[in-house]
Amino acid sequence: xxxxxxxxxxxxxxxxxxxxxxxxxxxxxxxxxxxxxxxxxxxxxxxxxxxxxxxxxxxxxxxxxxxxxxxxxxxxxxxxxxxxxxxxxxxxxxxxxxxxxxxxxxxxxxxxxxxxxxxxxxxxxxxxxxxxxxxxxxxxxxxxxxxxxxxxxxxxxxxxxxxxxxxxxxxxxxxxxxxxxxxxxxxxxxxxxxxxxxxxxxxxxxxxxxxxxxxxxxxxxxxxxxxxxxxxxxxxxxxxxxxxxxxxxxxxxxxxxxxxxxxxxxxxxxxxxxxxxxxxxxxxxxxxxxxxxxxxxxxxxxxxxxxxxxxxxxxxxxxxxxxxxxxxxxxxxxxxxxxxxxxxxxxxxxxxxxxxxxxxxxxxxxxxxxxxxxxxxxxxxxxxxxxxxxxxxxxxxxxxxxxxxxxxxxxxxxxxxxxxxxxxxxxxxxxxxxxxxxxxxxxxx
Numbered sequence: 001x002x003x004x005x006x007x008x009x010x011x012x013x014x015x016x017x018x019x020x021x022x023x024x025x026x027x028x029x030x031x032x033x034x035x036x037x038x039x040x041x042x043x044x045x046x047x048x049x050x051x052x053x054x055x056x057x058x059x060x061x062x063x064x065x066x067x068x069x070x071x072x073x074x075x076x077x078x079x080x081x082x083x084x085x086x087x088x089x090x091x092x093x094x095x096x097x098x099x100x101x102x103x104x105x106x107x108x109x110x111x112x113x114x115x116x117x118x119x120x121x122x123x124x125x126x127x128x129x130x131x132x133x134x135x136x137x138x139x140x141x142x143x144x145x146x147x148x149x150x151x152x153x154x155x156x157x158x159x160x161x162x163x164x165x166x167x168x169x170x171x172x173x174x175x176x177x178x179x180x181x182x183x184x185x186x187x188x189x190x191x192x193x194x195x196x197x198x199x200x201x202x203x204x205x206x207x208x209x210x211x212x213x214x215x216x217x218x219x220x221x222x223x224x225x226x227x228x229x230x231x232x233x234x235x236x237x238x239x240x241x242x243x244x245x246x247x248x249x250x251x252x253x254x255x256x257x258x259x260x261x262x263x264x265x266x267x268x269x270x271x272x273x274x275x276x277x278x279x280x281x282x283x284x285x286x287x288x289x290x291x292x293x294x295x296x297x298x299x300x301x302x303x304x305x306x307x308x309x310x311x312x313x314x315x316x317x318x319x320x321x322x323x324x325x326x327x328x329x330x331x332x333x334x335x336x337x338x339x340x341x342x343x344x345x346x347x348x349x350x351x352x353x354x355x356x357x358x359x360x361x362x363x364x365x366x367x368x369x370x371x372x373x374x375x376x377x378x379x380x381x382x383x384x385x386x387x388x389x390x391x392x393x394x395x396x397x398x399x400x401x402x403x404x405x406x407x408x409x410x411x412x413x414x415x416x417x418x419x420x421x422x423x424x425x426x427x428x429x430x431x432x433x434x435x436x437x438x439x440x441x442x443x444x445x
Contacts, residue, residue, distance in 0.1 A: 029064040034071055042074030044100060049079040060087035070135060072096035080108050082122040090128035095135035095181050103140050105147065119169040126173045136182045139167040144187035148213045164188040170196050179203050192219040199226040210258040212236035220246050228254065235259045244274055251281040261291035266328060268301010268345040275303045282311040292321035296328035297345035299370065304346040315357030317388045322352060326370040344373035354382040364394035364411050367401035376418065378403030384410045
């Protein structure tokens with residue numbers, strides 16, 4: 001019996017083919033470029049800056065999503081540069097090999113320019129930029145650190161340490177992600193986000209020697225909706241520093257140490273106004289650091305740090321596990337931003353939940369708050385800190401710090417009852433009236 005074949009396709013198969021054609025036509029067009037396409041050498045010696053600039057210009061102008069690859073197995077030496085947007089479409093920078101900075105700080109200076117170099121790889125005004133690829137970005141800051149150490153040991157006036165540049169700086173960017181790469185040996189800050197929105201900095205390894213002066217892991221300045229997750233930081237300064245006007249920041253699954261810990265501030269530096277709120281940090285491991293979780297403000301600044309939650313944190317051999325310092329003042333410049341006797345940065349609604357581990361010092365909790373603007377609505381629950389090595393008891397210090405404890409906390413809490421804050425500083429209540437109007441439940445922050 002012969003088989004019969006139909007000259008027409010069944011209706012269901014026709015429908016499936018139609019859907020497949022629609023999906024194919026709607027597929028995103030993509031362009032793949034590499035630095036080698038533009039004449040880069042990749043031997044770690046040649047200056048590949050112009051090749052990088054040319055590749056970026058091509059990627060920025062394609063109109064399609066572009067993958068710009070830094071090939072594996074090579075090292076590309078790049079001089080300080082600024083890569084600006086907006087671009088016609090998203091750029092995915094795949095760092096599979098190494099990007100390295102010039103070793104000699106003198107090489108960072110633009111020829112014929114007297115201006116101070118403040119950053120190495122500077123991305124400005126970008127939207128939809130993603131860095132990934134598993135490679136290494138190496139700031140090669142060793143000679144910068146040596147100069148800073150020499151300056152600090154000199155009796156003569158020297159340039160400020162802040163002159164050391166950032167390694168990778170994102171400025172005025174949105175929808176930015178940095179994932180799965182190593183950033184190491186920055187002269188100062190490894191990754192900095194300034195006035196950025198929608199940021200992901202995940203699965204990163206950020207390292208510098210413990211004695212490298214002030215090398216910060218991630219600096220967040222005046223940025224919103226930032227996620228820093230699943231990262232390892234081992235640096236000389238703060239693992240993560242949050243400054244300026246930041247809101248909606250989430251840190252999770254972060255390992256920090258050695259270094260100076262995790263810091264909110266300096267707030268109010270140079271008598272400025274800073275506002276930090278809605279910061280949540282949890283599932284952190286902090287070890288062998290100078291500080292654990294710290295809030296630091298300048299006495300003559302103004303603004304606030306509020307709605308901050310530190311939770312599920314394990315500390316090992318940390319010198320100052322929990323600290324609020326409203327007297328962190330090493331400069332007294334600028335125009336006062338507040339009224340006399342009420343110009344401190346307000347610190348309030350800071351929650352410490354489930355923080356355990358060991359302190360390297362006897363003083364495990366320090367709340368050194370302002371007479372002009374006492375700390376209020378502090379909350380401690382499940383805090384249990386003991387002395388590292390079983391070397392005795394730990395203690396807590398409070399000055400103008402008010403709040404509550406939930407259950408037993410170790411060391412024994414020194415927080416004052418909240419009612420007294422009104423009597424100690426009448427200006428404090430007026431300064432936070434606006435915040436009270438849209439008060440969130442304390443359990444949420």
